[in-house]
Structures are given as C-alpha cells and as structure tokens.
Amino acid sequence: MSVCWLYVDLMEELVVEKGILAKLTDRRLLGVADWIHRRGRVATSRDVQTNKVAGVKSAEEAKRLLHELTSRGFVTAELRRKSVIARLVDEPSTGGGMNSAPSLR
Numbered sequence: 001m002s003v004c005w006l007y008v009d010l011m012e013e014l015v016v017e018k019g020i021l022a023k024l025t026d027r028r029l030l031g032v033a034d035w036i037h038r039r040g041r042v043a044t045s046r047d048v049q050t051n052k053v054a055g056v057k058s059a060e061e062a063k064r065l066l067h068e069l070t071s072r073g074f075v076t077a078e079l080r081r082k083s084v085i086a087r088l089v090d091e092p093s094t095g096g097g098m099n100s101a102p103s104l105r
Contacts, residue, residue, distance in 0.1 A: 025068075027054075028054040028065065029054075029065060029069055029072070029074075031053065031054040032048060032053050032054050032066070032069060033069060033074050033075070033088070035048075035051070035053045035054070036086060037088055041087060041088040042085065042086070042087050043085075044080075044083045044084065044085050044086070045062040045063045045066055045083050045084040045086075046059070046062070048062040048065065049061070059082075062084075063084050066084050066086045067084075069086065070086070073089060074088065074089060075087060075088055076089060
C-alpha cells in the first residue's frame with residue numbers, strides 16, 4: 001500500500017473515531033453564537049443566511065444551526081412565519097451548578 005493511501009485511511013479513522021467532524025460543527029456553532037452576540041443578541045435565520053455566517057448557504061442550514069444552538073442552551077428560539085428568531089440566553093442553564101458554562105459537547 002502506498003503512503004498516500006495509508007494517509008487517507010488514517011484520516012478516515014480520525015474523522016470517525018475522534019469526532020473531527022463534530023469539532024468542525026462546534027466551531028460553526030461558536031461562530032454563529034459570536035456573530036449573534038456582536039449583532040445585538042438577536043438574529044433571524046434569514047439574517048444568518050443572508051450574511052453567510054459560518055458558511056451558511058441555505059435557509060434550512062441556518063435553521064438547523066439555530067436549532068442546535070437552542071438544544072445546547074445558547075439561544076432561545078421563536079418561530080415567526082417562515083423564519084426563526086434566536087435570542088442569546090444571558091445565563092444558559094446547564095444543570096451543572098452556578099459556575100458551569102454551556103458546553104459544545
């Protein structure tokens with residue numbers, strides 16, 4: 001087996017076993033949360049898509065990222081017509097005590 005194919009096999013194992021794709025998703029989520037914070041703590045899925053935040057290209061992708069942020073406790077979401085309005089949470093509830101911060105894992 002050539003060195004190139006060995007490298008490809010190794011990278012495939014890293015992606016599957018170490019969750020590298022999950023880490024890339026976490027970076028995107030942090031990018032969206034940071035952008036919402038800089039924008040005034042409120043944004044719609046259309047805003048995220050229009051400004052191509054974290055490489056978002058479609059409305060569904062923007063809604064998916066905002067839903068993921070909601071499920072992790074970073075934002076609260078409200079459905080208005082076809083768009084999702086996301087508001088950053090002041091102190092996310094993680095159930096881990098007073099000093100715990102939200103985790104992306």
